[in-house]
């Protein structure tokens with residue numbers, strides 16, 4: 001399931017993030033790539049322990065915690081501290097699947113990547129290319145969203161970022177371990193949640209809502225792992 005959350009952060013917040021990113025020290029993206037991904041990857045990243053990455057990452061984590069849509073679609077258990085990348089001068093990241101298990105730098109915490117996320121920090125008209133292309137069962141999705149928009153997609157997907165031939169593409173990218181490992185099951189829970197919300201809007205007194213909410217929670221009980 002691919003979910004777009006428009007205006008996950010405001011344009012003012014995008015501008016604040018960008019002014020901090022301007023002054024940051026970038027390094028080659030291969031520092032965090034596995035052997036195979038390193039061959040596919042040609043971009044810049046902020047080091048994971050960079051103070052600017054941590055400051056902006058904490059802000060993004062706080063915003064994620066308040067997003068009903070992220071909670072409903074991702075059912076987060078653990079979230080990897082957000083990282084930051086920059087593509088320019090033909091930089092790209094060819095087809096890959098994200099590493100399944102990632103250890104949070106400097107800790108013993110391991111996160112299984114179930115949901116991958118990109119928060120766009122450049123406007124689409126600021127760069128040429130730089131599309132995030134995600135292969136799913138319905139074919140290829142070409143993603144190039146407005147600055148401030150967030151996209152969530154299953155970490156099982158093959159995906160790539162096409163070469164940025166003009167301008168510069170800044171983004172934050174990170175992963176979550178979900179309470180529910182399977183994308184298919186998360187989708188069923190998401191649809192059920194949406195229907196319960198819509199029926200509640202129509203008539204909060206509808207007695208069937210109690211039973212439907214029970215089904216939601218009991219499915220989550222069957223399918224979740226903590």
Ligand SMILES: O=C(O)CCC(=O)C(=O)O
Pocket residue numbers: 085093098118132159160161171173
């Ligand atoms: O920049 C993006 O949108 C995605 C980056 C990516 O796929 C990765 O770093 O694994």
Ligand SMILES: [Fe+2]
Pocket residue numbers: 096097098159
């Ligand atoms: Fe990736």
